[in-house]
Amino acid sequence: MNEPSLDLARTALVLIDLQNSNVQRELAPYSAEQTVGNCVLLAQEMRTRGAMIVYVRVLVGELPAPLADAPMRSPGAAAPAYDASELSAMADVEATDIVVVKRQWGAFYGTELDQLLRRRRIDTLVLGGIATNFGVESTARAAFDRNYRLVFAEDAMSSFDAEAHRFAVSKIFPRMGRVRSTRALIDMLQAGTGDA
Template sequence: MTSKVVSDFLSMYNRTEEELLTPEQLESKGVFSGEKEFIEFAERDYNTDKHWTFEIKKEECALLVIDMQEDFVNPSHPMAVPEAYRMVPRMKKMIEACREQGVPVIFTAHNIAEDCNHGFYEFWEPIKNGAIKEGTPGADIYSGIYPLPGERVIRTKHAYCSFSGTDLDYVLRNLGVKTLIISGTLTNFCCESTARTGYFLNYNIVFGEDINATDSALAHEATLRTMRRGFGRVMPGERIASALKDGDALYQEAVQARAELKNNADDARLLRQA
């Protein structure tokens, strides 16, 4: 019987079951045998939280609050994202948790001008009409979570990625940061782009599943799946705050569970060889 995961795969790629590779053609011993099992393995992996990959240590962290600006958050503004507006209370809790634990909070603000629009005018009509225009009130950080005096705001951001053309990497390295907590909007554009580049620059990535927001639930989930499978740890804001305050229990539990799984596998292997 074909599982829903395999059926959905076949539908998406317009293929028949007969076209799938057989166990003789595709196999990874102990992991999958044949393309059906491969598809199901991949699906499980996209939904597996890999909390064992690194430990969250507050002295190594920084919170990035990405593009939570008036034009993106305020419902009366032209590019407002309703879910970004709704998550402001959770975002405020995350920001306050970091401040209380001495974790740097760094804000970014996407600014566009005539001489640095890089095609944004063609993709985004509201930007062409003046949204997030450099130097305007709409491009400033949303009033409900405005930075404290002395908190860093990256305002030279002209692209989706917060590292592109900015001094963010210098700021982070100067602070001794090794782990980035990603929050903001849009999940699948600026937040995902920043997380990817941060990972490529050898930062650990913690991606907040409920402190990032976008205009499509499907796009939000797609980013979480990608982050979870190969870029970082996906966690709700409350669990991130708990790890900063009380230690990373999820990491400890995951490491212990993996060690037990390996021991059980080794025992089973020895029994087979006996």
């Protein structure tokens, strides 16, 4: 059975949290350089073919700090560095790209992302970013609930733990959409087949 085509006029590449606070961390199974590099390759290919490119960044100092067994930051921890929430220079953001600012793990809650996508009649999202099982997965679940078609660029995302990444891409994401490598997506785009 043939897969549905990827209509780039109705597709957005949504890249999550490629910002200084994340690219400076030790990531697995892919390094920050590998992850961001693959995101940039996808953005270049998709941008030249008319797809919408969205970079999402989180205001680290405004993330909730609930009472939790394994909090993301310790109570009383020092404030993040002044540029922690800024997109990394490695992300290669261009002037035509859209930047969405969030204050939660997911990119939909409390942001204009859904409105921006719907105004452009976007119905398909290609997702990548840091971290797989936090910002990417939270965004994917919200997108799935909103009936977007999803494609996951498996090696254009990474996490703080390789097993957490593997679990998301092998057990969660295949139930919501299609999981592909960056190379497979680029080959498809360059071949002009439109299949993901």
